[in-house]
Amino acid sequence: MPHATSNVEHPTFEKFVLPLLTVAVIIATWSAAVKFSGTKIFPSPIAVASAIGTLGEKSLLWRYIADSLTRVFAGYAIAIVAGIPLGFLLGWNASLARAVNPLIQMLRPISPLAWMPLAVIWFGVSNAAPIFLIALASFFPIVVAAMNGVRNVPPMYLQAGRNFGLSTWQLMIRVVIPAVLPRIIVGLRLAFGIAWVVLVAAEMIAVDSGLGYLIIDARNAGKRYDLVVAGMLLIGVIGLLLDTGIRRVEEWISE
Amino acid sequence: MKVQFSDISMRFGAMDVLQDVSIGVEEGEFLCIVGPSGCGKSTLLNIAGGFLSPVKGTVTIDGDPVTGPDRRRIFVFQERGVFPWLTVEGNIGFGLFDLPDEERQRRVAQYVHLVGLEGFEKAYPRELSGGMKQRVEVARALAVNPDVLFLDEPFGALDSITRLQMRSELLRIWRAARKTVLFVTHDIEESVQLADRVVVMSARPGRIRRVVEIDIAHPRDLSSRRYIELRDLIFGEIGLAHQV
Numbered sequence: 382m383p384h385a386t387s388n389v390e391h392p393t394f395e396k397f398v399l400p401l402l403t404v405a406v407i408i409a410t411w412s413a414a415v416k417f418s419g420t421k422i423f424p425s426p427i428a429v430a431s432a433i434g435t436l437g438e439k440s441l442l443w444r445y446i447a448d449s450l451t452r453v454f455a456g457y458a459i460a461i462v463a464g465i466p467l468g469f470l471l472g473w474n475a476s477l478a479r480a481v482n483p484l485i486q487m488l489r490p491i492s493p494l495a496w497m498p499l500a501v502i503w504f505g506v507s508n509a510a511p512i513f514l515i516a517l518a519s520f521f522p523i524v525v526a527a528m529n530g531v532r533n534v535p536p537m538y539l540q541a542g543r544n545f546g547l548s549t550w551q552l553m554i555r556v557v558i559p560a561v562l563p564r565i566i567v568g569l570r571l572a573f574g575i576a577w578v579v580l581v582a583a584e585m586i587a588v589d590s591g592l593g594y595l596i597i598d599a600r601n602a603g604k605r606y607d608l609v610v611a612g613m614l615l616i617g618v619i620g621l622l623l624d625t626g627i628r629r630v631e632e633w634i635s636e
Numbered sequence: 637m638k639v640q641f642s643d644i645s646m647r648f649g650a651m652d653v654l655q656d657v658s659i660g661v662e663e664g665e666f667l668c669i670v671g672p673s674g675c676g677k678s679t680l681l682n683i684a685g686g687f688l689s690p691v692k693g694t695v696t697i698d699g700d701p702v703t704g705p706d707r708r709r710i711f712v713f714q715e716r717g718v719f720p721w722l723t724v725e726g727n728i729g730f731g732l733f734d735l736p737d738e739e740r741q742r743r744v745a746q747y748v749h750l751v752g753l754e755g756f757e758k759a760y761p762r763e764l765s766g767g768m769k770q771r772v773e774v775a776r777a778l779a780v781n782p783d784v785l786f787l788d789e790p791f792g793a794l795d796s797i798t799r800l801q802m803r804s805e806l807l808r809i810w811r812a813a814r815k816t817v818l819f820v821t822h823d824i825e826e827s828v829q830l831a832d833r834v835v836v837m838s839a840r841p842g843r844i845r846r847v848v849e850i851d852i853a854h855p856r857d858l859s860s861r862r863y864i865e866l867r868d869l870i871f872g873e874i875g876l877a878h879q880v
Contacts, residue, residue: 535716537713537716537717538717538719540687540705540711540713541711541713541717541719541730543687543704543705544685544705544706544707544710544711545707545710545730545731545733545780546705546706546707546731551733555730555733556719559719559721559722560719560721562721
């Protein structure tokens with residue numbers, strides 16, 4: 382950490398003032414660029430701000446955010462509930478992993494967006510389609526993190542646990558789970574990042590609300606680029622807040 | 637005999653690791669096993685601990701054949717075996733899950749005291765030095781009151797000063813707790829400092845070359861003639877002239 386000293390001296394400055402300063406400079410540059418170039422296809426910061434304001438007044442803003450969050454958390458929850466137990470099973474049972482892992486590794490690199498046509502046919506125009514895509518997208522990193530975590534529990538932890546007379550079940554609860562928790566949390570954070578990215582793309586089809594829908598609808602219904610950029614910014618800011626939240630949980634668990 | 641190895645042979649794949657190893661260990665004895673690396677001394681200890689089954693031969697403890705791990709005989713690793721998610725207290729009390737809370741706390745406090753970690757009860761392993769972590773592991777093993785301790789190069793990862801301190805600590809604890817100890821090391825000096833008897837093993841496949849009785853009373857004078865004699869005897873037995 383090259384800036385360790387200044388960090389200690391000015392923690393607030395480094396953490397908040399510097400990033401805010403960067404944002405201010407970018408907004409100023411953006412504003413000036415739009416003004417002097419006279420472009421019609423990129424909105425000024427003020428236009429974007431007023432677009433967000435209008436959305437807020439029509440109370441669309443909160444509904445879209447709530448819809449997006451509901452979908453992302455639903456899909457993510459499904460991925461956790463399915464992914465962690467499967468990952469544990471595969472990490473614990475080497476022959477099962479040999480049988481199933483190639484399939485997982487083959488499905489994993491397929492972009493979740495490639496499943497879109499199938500999702501629409503299977504689930505129609507409903508919340509289920511984006512939730513399915515999000516669950517799918519976050520499922521693989523969670524399975525892989527849990528599997529690798531369990532597989533890499535240092536053998537001497539297991540040996541010590543057995544030596545003290547733990548049953549397999551007790552070994553799971555008292556040794557394996559605490560030993561893999563830090564790795565799983567990292568996997569969960571990665572998976573959430575992916576889920577959030579996929580959500581926006583998923584909402585461009587199959588649904589008529591949410592932040593992804595906002596962007597595609599603003600373009601289709603009258604080329605409202607102020608709303609497009611507003612949607613992008615909202616996605617970025619909410620993504621940042623959620624990631625910060627998960628990092629907090631991560632720090633709290635690893636003390 | 638407390639622990640009796642009878643004709644133990646072990647093979648991993650096509651590789652013979654141990655060949656016809658037979659030795660008895662007396663109750664309360666401190667036995668060191670030394671040998672060149674790869675001679676199967678850790679394997680021998682794992683067989684006695686019930687973590688591996690030999691291809692031939694048996695180990696009996698108190699006359700009963702060893703069939704698996706057992707909390708009456710605890711294996712101690714290098715300090716990496718402590719659980720990083722538990723505090724010092726949590727680690728030491730790990731094997732005491734079937735005791736009522738009060739009794740467990742009493743026992744934990746007793747062993748915290750024995751290994752000199754008072755004031756660190758709530759500390760996590762990452763806050764401790766290597767030597768302190770090793771004490772936690774020894775205390776965790778002793779807390780379940782086993783009759784045999786298996787130590788597999790327990791001080792191998794410590795710096796040389798800490799290692800010396802830990803040796804005298806271990807001897808103090810051994811005298812206080814009166815356990816049968818099987819201690820594997822590749823450090824000949826360490827074996828002569830600690831053991832009642834030293835088992836010298838040959839290179840793979842491991843066989844017992846010689847059993848050397850260390851007839852020096854504790855505390856041992858490391859510059860005494862007898863100490864140097866015995867040490868050089870073992871160096872010679874392993875085929876190392878004692879010069880660099």
